[in-house]
Amino acid sequence: MRIDGLQYANWSEKIFRQLREGGVDAIHVTISYHENFRETVLNFEQWNRWFERFPTLIMKGTTASDIDVARSTNRTAVFFGFQNPSPIEDDIGLVEIVHTLGARFMQLTYNNQSLLATGCYEAHDNGVTRMGKQVIKEMNRVGLVVDMSHSADRSTIEAADISERPIAITHANPHEWSPALRNKREDVIRAVTQNGGMLGFSLYPHHLKDKTECTLESFCQMIADTAAKYGVEHLGIGTDLCQDQPDSIVEWMRVGRWSKEIDYGEGSASNPGFPPMPQWFKDNRDFGNIESGLAAVGMSADEVTAIMGGNWYRFFSENFGPLDS
Amino acid sequence: MRIDGLQYANWSEKIFRQLREGGVDAIHVTISYHENFRETVLNFEQWNRWFERFPTLIMKGTTASDIDVARSTNRTAVFFGFQNPSPIEDDIGLVEIVHTLGARFMQLTYNNQSLLATGCYEAHDNGVTRMGKQVIKEMNRVGLVVDMSHSADRSTIEAADISERPIAITHANPHEWSPALRNKREDVIRAVTQNGGMLGFSLYPHHLKDKTECTLESFCQMIADTAAKYGVEHLGIGTDLCQDQPDSIVEWMRVGRWSKEIDYGEGSASNPGFPPMPQWFKDNRDFGNIESGLAAVGMSADEVTAIMGGNWYRFFSENFGPLDS
Numbered sequence: 315m316r317i318d319g320l321q322y323a324n325w326s327e328k329i330f331r332q333l334r335e336g337g338v339d340a341i342h343v344t345i346s347y348h349e350n351f352r353e354t355v356l357n358f359e360q361w362n363r364w365f366e367r368f369p370t371l372i373m374k375g376t377t378a379s380d381i382d383v384a385r386s387t388n389r390t391a392v393f394f395g396f397q398n399p400s401p402i403e404d405d406i407g408l409v410e411i412v413h414t415l416g417a418r419f420m421q422l423t424y425n426n427q428s429l430l431a432t433g434c435y436e437a438h439d440n441g442v443t444r445m446g447k448q449v450i451k452e453m454n455r456v457g458l459v460v461d462m463s464h465s466a467d468r469s470t471i472e473a474a475d476i477s478e479r480p481i482a483i484t485h486a487n488p489h490e491w492s493p494a495l496r497n498k499r500e501d502v503i504r505a506v507t508q509n510g511g512m513l514g515f516s517l518y519p520h521h522l523k524d525k526t527e528c529t530l531e532s533f534c535q536m537i538a539d540t541a542a543k544y545g546v547e548h549l550g551i552g553t554d555l556c557q558d559q560p561d562s563i564v565e566w567m568r569v570g571r572w573s574k575e576i577d578y579g580e581g582s583a584s585n586p587g588f589p590p591m592p593q594w595f596k597d598n599r600d601f602g603n604i605e606s607g608l609a610a611v612g613m614s615a616d617e618v619t620a621i622m623g624g625n626w627y628r629f630f631s632e633n634f635g636p637l638d639s
Numbered sequence: 640m641r642i643d644g645l646q647y648a649n650w651s652e653k654i655f656r657q658l659r660e661g662g663v664d665a666i667h668v669t670i671s672y673h674e675n676f677r678e679t680v681l682n683f684e685q686w687n688r689w690f691e692r693f694p695t696l697i698m699k700g701t702t703a704s705d706i707d708v709a710r711s712t713n714r715t716a717v718f719f720g721f722q723n724p725s726p727i728e729d730d731i732g733l734v735e736i737v738h739t740l741g742a743r744f745m746q747l748t749y750n751n752q753s754l755l756a757t758g759c760y761e762a763h764d765n766g767v768t769r770m771g772k773q774v775i776k777e778m779n780r781v782g783l784v785v786d787m788s789h790s791a792d793r794s795t796i797e798a799a800d801i802s803e804r805p806i807a808i809t810h811a812n813p814h815e816w817s818p819a820l821r822n823k824r825e826d827v828i829r830a831v832t833q834n835g836g837m838l839g840f841s842l843y844p845h846h847l848k849d850k851t852e853c854t855l856e857s858f859c860q861m862i863a864d865t866a867a868k869y870g871v872e873h874l875g876i877g878t879d880l881c882q883d884q885p886d887s888i889v890e891w892m893r894v895g896r897w898s899k900e901i902d903y904g905e906g907s908a909s910n911p912g913f914p915p916m917p918q919w920f921k922d923n924r925d926f927g928n929i930e931s932g933l934a935a936v937g938m939s940a941d942e943v944t945a946i947m948g949g950n951w952y953r954f955f956s957e958n959f960g961p962l963d964s
Binding site for chain 1: 676677680681683684685687688730732733735736739740741
């Protein structure tokens with residue numbers, strides 16, 4: 315079983331076919347960066363059209379059992395998430411509404427301060443806000459997973475502790491392996507995994523040691539080391555694959571509508587666009603490379619299975635439904 | 640089994656308890672008159688709160704099988720609908736979105752011309768519009784029932800013919816029994832029922848012969864006569880009960896935001912508010928009166944069961960899911 319914990323591609327029939335070639339059974343896709351509720355609904359609508367147009371390649375995923383259906387019919391189950399809480403605006407009632415529409419992950423922040431918590435690019439981290447505490451409780455109730463991939467450290471640790479259900483960092487790597495701002499320090503990973511949460515390893519070059527030049531062996535050894543440290547059961551893949559996106563999209567991701575000035579995020583003035591992917595993971599057809607790379611650094615078959623999808627499957631099955639079911 | 644094809648009460652614990660006292664297994668409730676998409680979502684949110692607060696009395700209904708669950712747990716299943724297509728605005732993609740959120744009926748018009756068809760108060764009826772034809776097709780695809788209760792005759796007949804699935808007039812009576820503008824002429828009822836559709840008999844006094852003074856016997860004899868003429872299998876109840884609403888609500892229903900002048904609709908300057916209900920049907924506890932009234936005018940036990948809920952149950956079971964399932 316292969317499950318990817320985060321993608322934001324420029325979706326097309328080509329990519330849907332590559333998902334099938336790569337044997338990807340399920341993906342969590344971002345459908346909102348800065349969109350408000352109505353704009354996010356337009357993105358749900360766009361996916362409805364894709365499901366209608368490509369019913370033999372993809373299907374909407376809302377529960378882990380949809381992954382079983384997808385596997386038995388040779389399709390990829392697509393689960394929705396947001397990288398910002400902008401889709402719920404200032405309205406806690408929208409948490410259940412977006413869950414009913416199919417959202418299964420929501421970041422409490424993107425890079426900036428949100429109504430709920432602090433993003434990783436802010437100078438000061440005030441932790442989870444008043445509304446943030448209420449929204450975490452409501453997300454727990456309906457089965458919308460708290461994702462802290464882009465949040466600041468204190469906010470992330472607080473969210474892991476406040477949440478009655480496990481939370482996720484769907485796409486990031488350990489800071490000690492590659493000291494990017496977006497990668498996570500030990501106490502953050504500890505807080506998330508100790509509470510039953512998940513870390514998805516990112517292939518986005520800015521999160522990799524040596525970026526685009528990162529070797530498959532280094533990436534896989536980092537996974538084995540992280541498994542030894544925090545427990546293999548808390549780990550999965552979250553490639554952050556942004557395939558076929560024009561550079562205008564990475565600008566939208568970083569700047570949205572919040573700034574009149576350019577913000578380069580993890581890039582720079584001399585390298586403002588999407589960085590090239592490593593040779594051994596260019597698109598969805600390359601999941602087999604990671605799978606064999608993990609075996610090559612000495613992980614057992616069971617461990618490899620868990621990392622490649624088994625852990626996400628268990629996490630999906632336990633966290634996408636109402637609290638009392 | 641008792642199913643009510645339309646209510647728009649000022650919902651409260653009192654009314655939910657009366658639904659249980661009256662043995663009402665399912666109701667179709669209006670959650671939009673003139674609301675746009677975002678405002679309609681707020682109404683879905685309000686119902687989510689009621690489901691959370693009163694889980695032993697009511698539950699959300701989306702399929703006919705939810706009525707079985709409601710019956711076996713002594714609750715009322717609540718199905719949602721709109722009396723106007725305003726919730727989908729000018730966006731056909733919202734048809735599937737509102738269906739996902741739980742909408743199961745949508746009128747193509749309220750009293751006025753809409754983007755989709757002509758309402759019964761317009762001077763000229765142009766029939767189903769270009770967008771209306773596309774929306775009917777999409778409603779058919781996802782399982783959102785076309786309701787023409789407030790639409791003009793030509794539009795209704797065209798909708799019944801264009802729709803690939805049966806349509807409904809959830810709340811109205813035959814014009815020949817009571818010549819109200821909102822009641823339906825023979826060719827309209829014929830077009831709807833011939834295509835497998837349903838007519839729900841209204842208890843709203845303006846739709847009754849002698850209004851508030853209408854007798855139970857007259858109402859039940861009218862039902863028996865309509866069954867003889869069009870077939871009992873196409874008939875149900877759609878009380879249009881607007882219990883506990885202040886008169887400001889009937890003004891909102893009639894005027895919305897479309898007019899700066901007052902429009903009295905079925906009322907008048909001297910009688911602008913909600914009319915009093917007949918003595919034998921004041922609220923949800925009185926469904927038993929209709930049931931015995933139908934037997935008293937000579938309908939068989941099977942016919943009474945069909946009218947009181949069996950027909951709506953069959954209609955729900957056949958029309959709330961995707962076309963191909």
